[in-house]
Amino acid sequence: DAKTTQPNSMESNEEEPVHLPCNHSTISGTDYIHWYRQLPSQGPEYVIHGLTSNVNNRMASLAIAEDRKSSTLILHRATLRDAAVYYCIPEGEYGNKLVFGAGTILRVKS
Amino acid sequence: DVKVTQSSRYLVKRTGEKVFLECVQDMDHENMFWYRQDPGLGLRLIYFSYDVKMKEKGDIPEGYSVSREKKERFSLILESASTNQTSMYLCASAGWANEKLFFGSGTQLSVL
Numbered sequence: 001d002a003k004t005t006q007p008n009s010m011e012s013n014e015e016e017p018v019h020l021p022c023n024h025s026t027i028s029g030t031d032y033i034h035w036y037r038q039l040p041s042q043g044p045e046y047v048i049h050g051l052t053s054n055v056n057n058r059m060a061s062l063a064i065a066e067d068r069k070s071s072t073l074i075l076h077r078a079t080l081r082d083a084a085v086y087y088c089i090p091e092g093e094y095g096n097k098l099v100f101g102a103g104t105i106l107r108v109k110s
Numbered sequence: 111d112v113k114v115t116q117s118s119r120y121l122v123k124r125t126g127e128k129v130f131l132e133c134v135q136d137m138d139h140e141n142m143f144w145y146r147q148d149p150g151l152g153l154r155l156i157y158f159s160y161d162v163k164m165k166e167k168g169d170i171p172e173g174y175s176v177s178r179e180k181k182e183r184f185s186l187i188l189e190s191a192s193t194n195q196t197s198m199y200l201c202a203s204a205g206w207a208n209e210k211l212f213f214g215s216g217t218q219l220s221v222l
Contacts, residue, residue: 043213043215044153
């Protein structure tokens with residue numbers, strides 16, 4: 001079975017970049033990598049997803065390793081509102097279902 | 111904007127009661143999901159539906175059933191509620207490719 005690992009928690013200073021890593025060593029070649037985040041007292045929200053090349057949107061960037069065994073979510077300038085749990089979800093672990101792990105708790109200090 | 115609506119924000123039920131949690135989405139999405147979230151355990155998938163009347167078990171289906179009679183509505187049923195089913199329940203929907211899940215705001219269920 002595929003296995004996804006993320007750090008339990010990370011800390012960042014406000015206005016600085018944050019790199020959130022994720023290892024997904026058994027991902028197959030056609031499975032996308034999704035990232036979601038969950039702000040306190042809210043349901044998760046979509047952040048970004050990608051397959052092979054790096055992806056950018058207004059929220060974040062996603063850097064995917066060439067061998068696709070790992071990826072990194074990049075928040076270019078962390079704000080206090082970015083404090084959340086960030087989930088890395090490779091497709092394919094459970095067929096057509098997206099399964100959330102424990103995620104990484106990001107704390108942002110002012 | 112996509113809207114996923116869960117019928118109740120807070121719900122209190124007694125042990126042994128039959129409980130229905132309703133979820134409605136307005137984007138004609140094929141896929142709908144029920145998760146539960148408990149402190150320290152993250153989100154765990156209970157059931158998933160990819161079409162009307164179709165369902166698949168997730169990680170923790172025991173004690174739950176689901177119903178999808180119409181495309182926009184996905185119901186989670188606790189046949190006989192137990193205290194260990196006290197949890198936050200989150201519904202989500204997505205198009206057929208699961209490119210982007212949209213979540214409801216959740217139902218905090220307490221079983222006494």
